[in-house]
Amino acid sequence: MRQNLFKKKVLILSFCFLLMLMVGMPAPGWAAGSGNLDAVLVVDVSNSMTQSDKNKLSNEAMKMFIDMTSLSGNKIGVVAYTDKVMREKALLKVNTQQDKEEIKSFIDSLQKGAYTDIAVGVQEAVKILDAGRDPANAPMIVLLADGNNDFDEATGRTQSDSDRELQAAMQKAKANGYPIYTIGLNADGTLQKQVLQQIASDTQGKFFEATEASQLPQILSEIFADHLKLKVVPVKNLVGSGQYEEVTVSIPNGNVLEANISVISGQPVEVKIADPAGKAVSIPSSQAQIMRSKAYSLIKLNQPAQGDWKLQIKGAAKDKINISLVFNYDLALVMEPVPAKSYQAGDKVDIKAYLAANGNPASDAALYQQMKGSLVVNDLTSQQTQEIALTNTGSGFEGSFTIPEAHRYELKVKADGSSFNRETAPVLVDAAQGAATAPEAVPNGTAEEQGSWGRIAGWAAGALVVIALGLYGWAAYKKATKGFIGQVAIEIRDEETGERTSPQYKKLSLFKGKVKLHQLLSLAPEFQETEQVILLPGANDTLILQNRSACRIEKAGRVIDAAKGKELKKNDRIKISLQKVNKSIYVDYIV
Numbered sequence: 001m002r003q004n005l006f007k008k009k010v011l012i013l014s015f016c017f018l019l020m021l022m023v024g025m026p027a028p029g030w031a032a033g034s035g036n037l038d039a040v041l042v043v044d045v046s047n048s049m050t051q052s053d054k055n056k057l058s059n060e061a062m063k064m065f066i067d068m069t070s071l072s073g074n075k076i077g078v079v080a081y082t083d084k085v086m087r088e089k090a091l092l093k094v095n096t097q098q099d100k101e102e103i104k105s106f107i108d109s110l111q112k113g114a115y116t117d118i119a120v121g122v123q124e125a126v127k128i129l130d131a132g133r134d135p136a137n138a139p140m141i142v143l144l145a146d147g148n149n150d151f152d153e154a155t156g157r158t159q160s161d162s163d164r165e166l167q168a169a170m171q172k173a174k175a176n177g178y179p180i181y182t183i184g185l186n187a188d189g190t191l192q193k194q195v196l197q198q199i200a201s202d203t204q205g206k207f208f209e210a211t212e213a214s215q216l217p218q219i220l221s222e223i224f225a226d227h228l229k230l231k232v233v234p235v236k237n238l239v240g241s242g243q244y245e246e247v248t249v250s251i252p253n254g255n256v257l258e259a260n261i262s263v264i265s266g267q268p269v270e271v272k273i274a275d276p277a278g279k280a281v282s283i284p285s286s287q288a289q290i291m292r293s294k295a296y297s298l299i300k301l302n303q304p305a306q307g308d309w310k311l312q313i314k315g316a317a318k319d320k321i322n323i324s325l326v327f328n329y330d331l332a333l334v335m336e337p338v339p340a341k342s343y344q345a346g347d348k349v350d351i352k353a354y355l356a357a358n359g360n361p362a363s364d365a366a367l368y369q370q371m372k373g374s375l376v377v378n379d380l381t382s383q384q385t386q387e388i389a390l391t392n393t394g395s396g397f398e399g400s401f402t403i404p405e406a407h408r409y410e411l412k413v414k415a416d417g418s419s420f421n422r423e424t425a426p427v428l429v430d431a432a433q434g435a436a437t438a439p440e441a442v443p444n445g446t447a448e449e450q451g452s453w454g455r456i457a458g459w460a461a462g463a464l465v466v467i468a469l470g471l472y473g474w475a476a477y478k479k480a481t482k483g484f485i486g487q488v489a490i491e492i493r494d495e496e497t498g499e500r501t502s503p504q505y506k507k508l509s510l511f512k513g514k515v516k517l518h519q520l521l522s523l524a525p526e527f528q529e530t531e532q533v534i535l536l537p538g539a540n541d542t543l544i545l546q547n548r549s550a551c552r553i554e555k556a557g558r559v560i561d562a563a564k565g566k567e568l569k570k571n572d573r574i575k576i577s578l579q580k581v582n583k584s585i586y587v588d589y590i591v
Helices: 002-023 057-068 097-108 118-132 159-175 193-202 213-227 447-479 525-532
Strands: 037-044 074-081 085-094 138-145 180-185 207-210 232-239 244-251 256-265 270-274 288-292 296-302 307-314 320-329 332-335 348-357 372-379 384-392 397-402 408-416 421-423 427-430 487-494 504-507 533-537 543-547 552-555 566-568 573-577 583-590
Touching: 037 057, 037 118, 057 097, 057 138, 057 180, 057 213, 057 256, 057 296, 074 097, 074 118, 085 097, 085 118, 118 138, 118 159, 118 573, 138 193, 138 213, 159 193, 180 193, 180 213, 193 207, 207 213, 213 232, 213 256, 213 320, 232 244, 244 256, 244 270, 270 296, 307 320, 332 408, 332 421, 348 408, 372 397, 397 408, 525 533, 525 583
Parallel strands: 037 074, 037 138, 138 180, 180 207
Antiparallel strands: 074 085, 232 320, 244 307, 256 296, 256 320, 270 307, 288 296, 332 348, 348 397, 372 384, 372 408, 384 397, 408 421, 408 427, 487 504, 487 583, 533 543, 543 566, 552 573, 573 583
16 A cells, blocks of 8 residues: 555656646746635733723624625634733634634633733734634734733733733734734723834734724724725614614625625614615525624625615614625736836836736626726835826726836736725836846747657656655655654643643754654643644654544644644644643644
């Protein structure tokens, strides 16, 4: 069996090598975004929040944010902190309504605690994203706090300690592209605004202030929209009369994947809805769902038809009702390639861009109605930026840029509409030294040259097989003595008290071949069951995790079966739930 496996590996490796020879270059990385997000919601649950957020509207706001996400692979995690992490939920992929309910139930279970240290919450959020984010998703952190710290004197913790760790966490968030959106809760006037503003500005996030708890759902809607380049579209504000009142909800085009209609009110409302043809739509159904909470109702229309939908709202008498829309689109803005040639001052660069759905140009002309396109020119030499208006052709945006000086320029197109905006990836035009924007295409060559390459490919493939056979025997010998790379950080959490130990860093280079988790835990008797949780050195600086115990192991919020081995990469984090004691062990792999 092992011999057959080896043959398969050799054949695959040989085939890949031949492909590389024939193509002449490695395949480019996939650059298109998925339109999904990886969000960690961080909330201060210290006693000081009792006054800043009397009615736990922060919980309601987080739940609304979760309800607005589509069931398409978004990942959401939660951190509740005081001067320590009280509870956390690693990133959970949201593919079903049950996934959403699981996260919302977790939020409802959060309890208050003494003391506060904002650095603790931010640090943990960054760790969760590092451990479980999807590179195809857009990462973000949402922090709800009043900005105040309150340290336990018994710990000796100081403000300077917290400031230093907070700064380090912010720098890491910025370096990894994790914008932090901060919401200052100021119901009692004690908000430390400057702290939260600094966190947001230093990480390319945004700061919001909520003086009334009722503002929170709307703020979370704006954060959700801003991060995915969407817009909150106001629909109507009304005062309940105890009778149904009609509101028009306009779907602007056929590319809307979801329409999120948020109804924020002091008391629950009743709703009915009809499609543009006047046909009543059942709620819930495949066309429409409704999620209710103490502070809001969220109606989600799935792939709604273009046109005017009629929403009937029945609210309590004199209750203020705010209705707004956020559309989800699976659209990207694509710029046609700029010719690859040498540029100089005075040359004209033609610009064309279009909206694309699933990689193909969007055919719905209604998408472009009332949209404005512009070319953003960033002069990398002088550090000046200008915008040039582009013409909306009804199926895209066109224009040109005349290079004014022998400088280096970064060009990108942005399109702005009433319900969403998009930007293209930037393109470099270098006129400073007559350089090309991209490498010239490699010619195919003559038939004789191609034949030579074919013979070379055959010789190379044969040589590869011989080399692979020799290496296989050597690899078998080296496997038992292979060394590890990097280290692991281990934290132990008492699930009864919520207390967590400080990270213990264990160098893996001290071990050869394999190491048992029990060894890394200093063979402590209470952790005897981790004797069968084993780490092995893997290829390309990875670890192989084998679980032969009864312990439950989670990665990125999902239980994994590691009986036959699971690969752990740099910054991966796992949670090991013990069965004989009520404790969990967190292991971070650091290279």
